[in-house]
Amino acid sequence: MSIAITPARRSEIEYPDSDGQPMAENTLQFQWIVTIKEGLEAAFRNDPNVFVAGDLFWYPEEGKPNVRTAPDIMAVFGRPKGHRGSYKQWEEAGIAPQVVFEVLSPSNRPAETIRKFRFYERYGVEEYYIYNPDNGDLSGWLRGSAGLEEIEDMNGHTSPRLGVRFEAGEGPDELRIIGPDGRPFATYMELFEDREALRERAEAEHERAEAERQRAEAASQRADRLAAKLRELGVETE
Helix, strand or coil: CCCCCCCCCHHHCCCCCCCCCCCCCCHHHHHHHHHHHHHHHHHCCCCCCEEEEECCCEECCCCCCCCCECCCEEEEECCCCCCCCCEEHHHCCCCCCCEEEEECCCCCCHHHHHHHHHHHHHCCCCEEEEEECCCCEEEEEEEECCEEEECCCCCCCECCCCCCEEECCCCCCCCEEECCCCCECCCHHHHHHHHHHHHHHHHHHHHHHHHHHHHHHHHHHHHHHHHHHHHHCCCCCC
16 A cells, blocks of 8 residues: 655745854944945845845745755845845745855855855846955955856946946955945944044034034123123213
8 A cells, every 4th residue: 555645835945044053153244234234224125125134044945945045145026125034035035135145254164155156146146255264365256147247356347237346455454344335334333433533523522512602602701791881981882
């Protein structure tokens, strides 16, 4: 007697939201992932149809939960902002992430880097950038007629999709990413320090304005007292 095995319906297939692995392996890698992700969020904060995510599983094919990867950062144009447990492409109008970033750590292996490159090339990524903050190396690829084609010189390169410009620093961990508004991406602490500096300048300006107002008021009071004294002496004043 044979037993018929009914394939699991697609609605019953599980697509895990996590693989239990950490988002980053060290503080430097984590800092750069957050800086790039939040920089892109800020750059497209006014566009409701640009979705940016970090360390989010991307499933490009329905019914294939093992076909997946989690880019360090991905940007998707044409999809609304909002929270997701994972990015299931068939639920996102079939739109693949157009731009992907990977930030390397010392434990990254060439085989894994090659696997991800092939994945991104196969599933439609238009721009792929790899940054190694430990040595300052930045590489990039743009989709061409033959697939993802390497960008010869990343220093000064501007992303066609994002409008951000990359500028190499003089040493490791000195990459500058300039947003479409001309402002460089910054860490939270850098933004906090800038905000504190602005607050201090505003307070100093307020204090200067208040001191000037008090000097002007004192001068006006002195003039009034002088005019009153002259009138007492019978001197007409205007």
